[in-house]
Amino acid sequence: MNEFLGYHRPDGQVGVRNHLLILSGTVYANSVVERVAAAVEGAIPITHALGRCQVAPDLRLTRRFLSGTAANPNVGAVVIIDHFEEAGCTAEDIAADVAPTGKLIATVNIRGGGGFIAAVEQGTRIAADFARQLSLQQRAAAPLAQLLFGTECGTSDTTAGLASNPANGLAAERIIAAGGRALMAECTEWMGCEHWLTERAASPAVAEAIVAGVQHMEARALASGEDIRGSQPTGDNMAGGLTTIEEKSMGAVKKLGPSPIVEFLEIAETPTRDEPGNYVMYGPGMGAESISSMAAAGCQILTFCTGGGHTANHPVMPTIKVTGNRQSYELMRDTVDVDVSGVFFDEITLDEAGDIVFAEVLRVANGYLTKSEALRDLNSFAIHRIGPSI
Amino acid sequence: MKTIFVIDASDNVATVVVAPLQRGDAVRTNGRITDRQLTALDDIAYGHKIALQPIERGATVQKYGLSIGRATREIQAGEHVHTHNVESERGRGDLRSETAKGETR
Numbered sequence: 194m195n196e197f198l199g200y201h202r203p204d205g206q207v208g209v210r211n212h213l214l215i216l217s218g219t220v221y222a223n224s225v226v227e228r229v230a231a232a233v234e235g236a237i238p239i240t241h242a243l244g245r246c247q248v249a250p251d252l253r254l255t256r257r258f259l260s261g262t263a264a265n266p267n268v269g270a271v272v273i274i275d276h277f278e279e280a281g282c283t284a285e286d287i288a289a290d291v292a293p294t295g296k297l298i299a300t301v302n303i304r305g306g307g308g309f310i311a312a313v314e315q316g317t318r319i320a321a322d323f324a325r326q327l328s329l330q331q332r333a334a335a336p337l338a339q340l341l342f343g344t345e346c347g348t349s350d351t352t353a354g355l356a357s358n359p360a361n362g363l364a365a366e367r368i369i370a371a372g373g374r375a376l377m378a379e380c381t382e383w384m385g386c387e388h389w390l391t392e393r394a395a396s397p398a399v400a401e402a403i404v405a406g407v408q409h410m411e412a413r414a415l416a417s418g419e420d421i422r423g424s425q426p427t428g429d430n431m432a433g434g435l436t437t438i439e440e441k442s443m444g445a446v447k448k449l450g451p452s453p454i455v456e457f458l459e460i461a462e463t464p465t466r467d468e469p470g471n472y473v474m475y476g477p478g479m480g481a482e483s484i485s486s487m488a489a490a491g492c493q494i495l496t497f498c499t500g501g502g503h504t505a506n507h508p509v510m511p512t513i514k515v516t517g518n519r520q521s522y523e524l525m526r527d528t529v530d531v532d533v534s535g536v537f538f539d540e541i542t543l544d545e546a547g548d549i550v551f552a553e554v555l556r557v558a559n560g561y562l563t564k565s566e567a568l569r570d571l572n573s574f575a576i577h578r579i580g581p582s583i
Numbered sequence: 584m585k586t587i588f589v590i591d592a593s594d595n596v597a598t599v600v601v602a603p604l605q606r607g608d609a610v611r612t613n614g615r616i617t618d619r620q621l622t623a624l625d626d627i628a629y630g631h632k633i634a635l636q637p638i639e640r641g642a643t644v645q646k647y648g649l650s651i652g653r654a655t656r657e658i659q660a661g662e663h664v665h666t667h668n669v670e671s672e673r674g675r676g677d678l679r680s681e682t683a684k685g686e687t688r
Contacts, residue, residue: 350630351598351600351629351630352600354590354647355588355590355598355600355614359590385671386649389649431665431666433630434598434599434628434629434630434631434632434665435630436632436644436651436652436664436665436666436669436671437651437652437669437670437671437672438671439649439650439651439652439671439672440646440647440651440652443646443647443649443651444647447647536588536613536614537586537588537600537601537613538586538601539586539613543590543614543615
């Protein structure tokens with residue numbers, strides 16, 4: 194149980210999928226991206242609303258998200274389609290960022306290629322060739338130490354902190370025990386239990402970064418006129434039985450187990466360290482931005498704990514939905530993969546719930562499609578932004 | 584018998600997760616403490632907490648093996664535990680010491 198079957202990349206990383214990604218460099222290339230992806234077997238389109246007229250820090254963030262997503266080990270080949278050659282975030286800039294991975298990369302510029310129809314033709318021809326090259330690659334055994342396992346929660350309810358999240362924390366510990374790494378983002382949800390995280394920090398610098406990260410996110414919210422802490426827990430949280438912010442936050446951070454926190458990452462930043470353990474990342478609670486930041490950091494697989502039954506699914510990072518709410522599972526079973534509500538009905542123990550999540554992570558890493566993948570639900574690519582469009 | 588769920592063996596509260604409790608209901612625990620029996624002293628809604636043991640005024644209310652606040656009055660085993668008898672010790676100006684460094688991201 195300490196291995197999975199993955200696609201070994203030229204740079205030594207291992208993907209759990211062998212995706213052909215058609216990536217939009219700018220909002221104005223989205224339709225070309227969609228046409229190319231629709232024309233080629235197995236191609237995954239990623240489109241977005243950014244990459245043009247952004248303030249400099251936002252354009253850097255857009256580039257980090259796009260380059261990181263293309264560099265994700267689950268992507269075997271990428272065609273980047275661009276139009277404006279926005280300085281600092283051109284298709285060539287992204288290609289240069291991704292080049293060290295050694296994967297198949299091509300760029301298409303709509304104007305440079307002779308316009309919309311020519312760009313669709315050019316992109317389709319390249320993508321079809323890439324698809325055939327990828328089809329020759331086969332899975333081979335890799336140690337779990339190669340896995341960067343992401344974890345997220347959304348539409349949390351009373352059951353989340355008691356069943357899906359702790360089951361996930363147990364699964365994360367098993368991955369770490371096998372040499373892997375676990376990553377959690379959403380630092381808005383650490384408020385009130387920073388001490389639990391800082392006690393696990395591998396160094397004082399990591400502890401300081403955790404506290405500063407939460408304060409920074411809080412300050413940004415305050416600057417917008419919102420006090421995210423003055424209203425925490427929210428009225429509906431309290432009606433649901435949550436008494437204090439520390440109770441709410443503890444439920445959220447239980448997605449990780451008690452292993453040391455090795456590194457604090459900026460949003461969408463790839464870990465610089467490779468030792469087993471927990472990793473945490475600055476970022477918002479917004480699910481699509483959060484899981485996109487983890488995919489851009491290199492996570493090959495993610496569990497999404499959801500009391501309410503979320504539909505979130507990243508286009509290139511399999512997103513396993515886990516719920517502890519039986520009613521949500523019944524309502525949302527089209528896209529929710531795992532039901533661990535049996536812990537409340539004397540059907541399974543918490544440890545067994547952890548085993549179930551771990552087994553599902555391994556199965557999906559080996560190629561088993563998540564429910565959302567089977568439905569080609571590609572809904573959760575979103576780029577975090579700081580400032581206005583200009 | 585209705586069940587209540589304990590997430591850490593060191594906790595002094597459990598959560599109502601199967602069916603709401605009515606005053607006088609006999610209940611038993613599952614989760615990290617199994618088959619401890621007690622009687623509900625209040626009506627307690629789904630998702631809310633019940634005291635597993637007496638908690639003195641000022642004492643730590645513990646869930647997840649950690650403090651989720653302190654009791655603002657004495658709480659009996661079987662009582663509803665919520666904002667009427669627990670207060671947060673976090674996120675309060677009088678307890679804050681660190682200040683943001685003003686770094687930009």
